[in-house]
Amino acid sequence: MQSIELDVNGMTCGHCVTAVTQALLGVSGVVHADVSLANNHAHVEHDGTVRLESLISAIEEEGYAAGASVSKSNSE
Numbered sequence: 001m002q003s004i005e006l007d008v009n010g011m012t013c014g015h016c017v018t019a020v021t022q023a024l025l026g027v028s029g030v031v032h033a034d035v036s037l038a039n040n041h042a043h044v045e046h047d048g049t050v051r052l053e054s055l056i057s058a059i060e061e062e063g064y065a066a067g068a069s070v071s072k073s074n075s076e
């Protein structure tokens with residue numbers, strides 16, 4: 001299992017979280033998606049075939065903005 005961290009902007013309520021979650025789960029290869037309204041963040045687990053761009057496109061199609069989240073553990 002691989003995971004991708006995303007920053008998601010534009011979410012304002014639980015409906016938005018549901019929309020983004022469903023969009024992510026709709027991408028082929030995605031097996032789990034945790035979307036946080038408070039943190040504007042999405043954690044996506046996938047089978048290794050999913051590209052970051054596919055996830056961003058799916059979120060943008062729902063009307064939200066997304067980008068790769070910089071890992072907090074990256075000290076460089």
Ligand SMILES: [Cu+2]
Nearest residue numbers: 012013015016
């Ligand atoms: Cu909303």
